Amino acid sequence: MVSERARTAAKTDEELVERVRGGETRLYAQLVERYQDPVYSMAARFVRAGGDAEDIAQEAFLRAYRGLAEFKGEARFSTWLYRITWNLCADWMRRHRKRGRAPLSMEEAREVADGRVDLEGDMLLAEQRRAVRDALDRLDEKYRVVVTLLYFQKLSYEEIAAVLDVPMKTVETRLYRARRLLKESLRRAGMEEPT
């Protein structure tokens, strides 16, 4: 006997969206569960403040729910949801113009607490990670966002263009410049490069 959960889990995003629009509000939970990690991680990477990241992720899902009637399905549900999330993050960043970050990010703190990071053994790796993140933090917002969406959120070029509402050529150009700036920054931080 197939459970209700198993039946709905197999549905595509489009099917779930249609059914939620048709009145089955509870099925929206399936979409939330499916995308809660990428949406939350996206918010956390841009916002860096635990509570705010959660608020933004929650607001993104709420806005998506409210906007389902207007969602025409031209883009994928996930792309549309990421776009809402990005707009919220951009608003947050505009309001909190000050850049820089806490000495130990929430993510790093959690890893240490969980024992996923061996403080003694992984000190060098942690140092490298920190250098990469510092280099990322120093990037201009428009470059940081494409790097984050591509390498951390694993979005395709097309998806990034749709999320940021820019042509694909712009994504490529920004990515090229971002890579160059990152390499320079890491070189200055003393990280070795391939010869």
Add this chain to the structure above:
Amino acid sequence: MRRRRASSAEDTWLEERLKRSAGDLRAPRGFSARVMDAVYREAMTAGRSEVPGPASQPMRRLYRRVALSFMLTAAVLAGSLLLPRVSYPRLIQPASTGAALGPGPSAAVREALADAAVTVQGALGERLIGGSEQ
């Protein structure tokens, strides 16, 4: 060729560093339940338990058009009643209240006619006097 290979190696190196620093960010425990609570609250506040589908949009558009045309008609009516009153307040005052409130339109006309009569009479008188002198 060698330069392109070097650039590609650099990109791979950078990609690896970025991937290593990506970490694993997951939504906090109970996140989806909190979102769904908010969604249900939202649905209840809106007085419905479902999201309106595209079918309800034409009706909403029709209501909006009816409301807009009603408001426009009301504005035109109000304008057509008020504008003349504001522009010509003296002319629109009722004749019966003219005496109490000052000279009404008829009084003004009467006054103008009397003035004209005096002028005409004066002119005629002068002419008659002048004629007899001649």
